[in-house]
Amino acid sequence: MTRPLLDFDHVEVSFDGTSVVHDVSFPVLEGEVVCIVGESGSGKSTLVRAAMGQLGKRGCVTRGDIWYEGESLPDLPARRMRQLCGSDFALVFQDCLASLTPIRRVADQIFEGMSAHRKVSREECDRLASEMFERLGLDDSKRVLASYPFELSGGMGQRVGIAIALLGEPRVLFADEPTSALDVIAQAQVVELLARVNREWGTTIVLVTHNMAVVEAVADHVLVLRDGIVEEFGTVQQVLQAPAAAYTRELISATPRLVAEGE
Ligand SMILES: Nc1ncnc2c1ncn2[C@@H]1O[C@H](COP(=O)(O)OP(=O)(O)OP(=O)(O)O)[C@@H](O)[C@H]1O
Ligand SMILES: [Mg+2]
Known part of the structure; x- marks a missing residue:
């Protein structure tokens, strides 16, 4: 078996001394998409934040x-973790536009982010950003770069967020509910974009979602969490077609399908 790129090994996470994630183990193999599913409060974001060293002052891996x-x-010193977060890891949130400053153009903010990690001229940065947008099939990259965040739709904002994350050429892209705030069509576009990034670039993706239809469309492996405990972990076929846990069956029956039967 290939060695995991990321390995969660009996992880417990606590906030203010109270554990919210208990004994969670699962591997993430290089080049695959692992989806983390489970109801609100089950610890999905906490696992992602634990990996990225972003649990805040009150939280830690205990x-x-x-x-x-x-x-x-x-155990990494903060400096090394910041380095990894600027190079090997990247994070895409539920609402990428909200994480941008509303009153500054997209291109200015990309430049600011990029120059924090490497020496780059404004022209070079604009060129790299345009190239990335075009590679990702985002039309009209010039207009997007010159836009203020509020001028973009939610779906466009998420795709821009993914493009910005990929400018750092991460090996692992963490995406925390990147489609939850979108309508069905924009959801499908973002899911398709993530699938392309994984397929064409081999970027490893850890994707948090509520939506089993998203899982069906992109996952290789699935972790089902409930109240901070692993209900099951398996290949997408195992988990969706022959779920071991009654809880997984509930999650599946609660989600409308993104892909029609038989496709
Ligand atoms: N900063 C924090 N301080 C204290 N408790 C926290 C903090 N962040 C998360 N928790 C607690 O940890 C548990 C897991 O939360 P988490 O945000 O990981 O859930 P989630 O599965 O991502 O939920 P959602 O689907 O709503 O995003 C919850 O009980 C939550 O209240
Ligand atoms: Mg969450």
Whole structure:
């Protein structure tokens, strides 16, 4: 078996001494898409934030480990973690536009973000951003770059957020509910974009979602969480077609399908 790129190893996460994620273990293999599903409050975002060292002052990994290429992420000095977050890891949120400053053009903000990590001229940055938008099939990259965040639709904003995340050429893209705030058509576009990024660039993706139809469309492996405990972990076929846990069956029956039967 291939060695995991990321390995959650009996992870417990606590806030103010109270554990909210308990004994969670699962591997993330290089080049695959792992989806984390489960109802609100089950600990999905907490796992992502634990991997990225973003649990805040009140939270920490209190047991177990998260391994990345031989490094224990919870034990890393803050400086090394910041370095990894600027190079190997990237994060896409539920509402990428909200994480941008509303009163500054997209291109200015991309430049600011990029120059924090490397020496780059404004022209070079604009060129790289345009190229990335075009590679990702975002039409009209010039207009998008010259826009203020409020001028973009939610779906466009998410695709721009993914493009910005990929400018750092991460090996692992964490995406926390990147489609939850979108209508069905925009959801499908964002899901298709993530699938392309994974397929064409081999970027490993850890995708948090409520939506089993999204899982069906992109996942290789699925982790089902409930109240911070693993209900099951398996291949997408196992989990969707022969779920071991009654809870997984409930989640599946609660989601409308994105892809029609038989496709
Ligand atoms: N900063 C924090 N301080 C205290 N408790 C927190 C903090 N962040 C998360 N929690 C708690 O951890 C548990 C898991 O929360 P988390 O945000 O990981 O859930 P989630 O599965 O991502 O839910 P949702 O689907 O609503 O985003 C919840 O009980 C939550 O209240
Ligand atoms: Mg969450």
